[in-house]
Amino acid sequence: MFFADRVSKLHGSAIREMFKLLADPQIISFAGGAPSPALFPSEQLADITAQILKNNPAVALQYGISEGYTPLREFVQSRMKAAGNLGDSDNLIITSGGQQALDLTFKSLINEGDTVAVESPSFIGGLNSIKSYNAKIKAVPVLDDGLDTEALEEIAKNDKIKIVYTIPTFQNPTGITMSLAKRKKMLELAEKYDFFILEDNPYGELRYNGEEIATMKSMDTDGRVIYAGSFSKILSAGMRLGWCVARKDIMEKIIICKQVSDVHTPVLTQMAAYEFCSRYSLDEHIAKSRELYKTRCNAMLSALERYFPKDCSFTRPDGGIFLWCTLPERIDTQELLKKAVQKKVAFVPGATCESDDKSSANKIRLNYSLPDEGKIEKGIKILSEVIAEQ
């Protein structure tokens, strides 16, 4: 075939393909990973964009710099500095969503055949990006307190790991949060076995239970941690705004890759996000999101307790937008999905979240940020019935 090897092993994201079918308004979807539109500050953004385009069109509609619109970049930099996620030797770029922060990092660092350790299960968009650079992927199980650091060390002993890709906080798809002890262990291992860590943190600000746990980036002393952030879950997903923090030498390469990918992120959306954050309080806005998602998470947990078959189990996230269910071994959740969709309920089958497309065949990812409490209750009831029929 004439295609590049890198794409021949990529299938389209099953989640995104499904997303199209879910246009049917009858379907209760736990499948996506979308924020609630009830939280979009649309009136404010309407006024803001109109003012930007009236007062400053020569900036908003013209080419900008690859690093990002300077006021937004400085705003995010000071937020990251305050959170301990931007050290003196680090730099920050605004990206076209969190996905691009991952992709540019992998593009800058991975050579064909390099070993990249990933969580099993993990985020399909991250996994596909790694695959597209022809890396050798090693999957490390996610335990109740996060990635299995012992299994990771076993891999590191036998194989030169280049990067570990991890979502330590409210992980996609499990909702699990890595313990502080494990985060410290990860940094130790990175030093000992000389690898980088890509800490993907799109959900970190959405904590509604328990104590905040320090990011690995905030404890990183020698620039081994690259940090990816996103506005998708705290402001708007469709605006495609994210950021990446990395040591200056790595960031230089990431900026060059950004130029090659799309020159720069649209200026208008960056200006609008900046204006929103400077006129209003992003923290207050996030607080509203946390409250809503807490209510919805609790609604889903109650429904699962009430309706879910007793031989099924599920995680109890302290934040974020996903939880992860384990069904009896005999159930193939890709098959289950077809039956569920007939009953107008959708979820993400576990195998979709695995680098081998096979493991976690009896698991499912459930999203609770998009459907409201009524739909959550109704959808979980239907899903429980579909499972019970198996």
Add this chain to the structure above:
Amino acid sequence: MFFADRVSKLHGSAIREMFKLLADPQIISFAGGAPSPALFPSEQLADITAQILKNNPAVALQYGISEGYTPLREFVQSRMKAAGNLGDSDNLIITSGGQQALDLTFKSLINEGDTVAVESPSFIGGLNSIKSYNAKIKAVPVLDDGLDTEALEEIAKNDKIKIVYTIPTFQNPTGITMSLAKRKKMLELAEKYDFFILEDNPYGELRYNGEEIATMKSMDTDGRVIYAGSFSKILSAGMRLGWCVARKDIMEKIIICKQVSDVHTPVLTQMAAYEFCSRYSLDEHIAKSRELYKTRCNAMLSALERYFPKDCSFTRPDGGIFLWCTLPERIDTQELLKKAVQKKVAFVPGATCESDDKSSANKIRLNYSLPDEGKIEKGIKILSEVIAEQ
């Protein structure tokens, strides 16, 4: 080093680095490739974005599909169909600017070591993308009537060419347009030697002299031509909107690469572009652009005739936004640039537009879309004096 090989050979785009220095409002810049902000329909877009965000925020601010916002995609599809650039076996994706259309095409098709033929000189963003996939680059001279097809055939005889990257109409950086005969010859060669052609056409609608020449895509019978289009020069550069047309099997891979790169192009900017095109006439808007750029091109040509040293020559574009000057062999234009910037005039040195970073050392690219007629006259006079001093 720990960087991926693909980025170790990329330097940041000299043009984009320069762009930052040009913030000095005193500088007359012929260096960029930006559209005139006088043409931005900012009042209309201000009303449009405010209405979109008030009436349809749940679409504008939410995740969209990787193929693009459907109404915009259909609008561009019908435009492309009318222009003969979208055949029955083709498909179209909305991209984050024309640059992403190039990058996703190369990502989908180029394996390490594949031979890619490019024009000498060519567009730095295209060249860097090709380099980032570790292709073997073969440079083919651009003659007065476009790429040297005989030189291309010589290369094809000795080497398996995978893709030819070309900007046949109002080429960047030369402003030269490929003749119809050569376009047909290119298609013959593509068939004979089994290669693809990436026809990059961001300037094609900006013709102000001479007769329209059929695109290669419109004469393509077996899906060998991939077509990249852009809104950057006809609506807004900062909105980062472009598109790519390719045979369905190739487009499938491009869509997957898009998912991995940035999931989708921002919905708000796509909706705004669509609303503008459906409420107003894009063709009328483009006609205004053509008129302005014709005036500015003529202003630059007159100034060059009046002031430029007699041992220098320059191209006379029939459209687009660039022309290309040849100075005496002894002049290194990278050095010349430093002197010109001291006198507050900037341009792009020729070597920047070459895949080997060396050829065209005595050439310069001049942009006339951004500076107004007064600045063009003044800047060319100063530049001519700087050259004469050499």
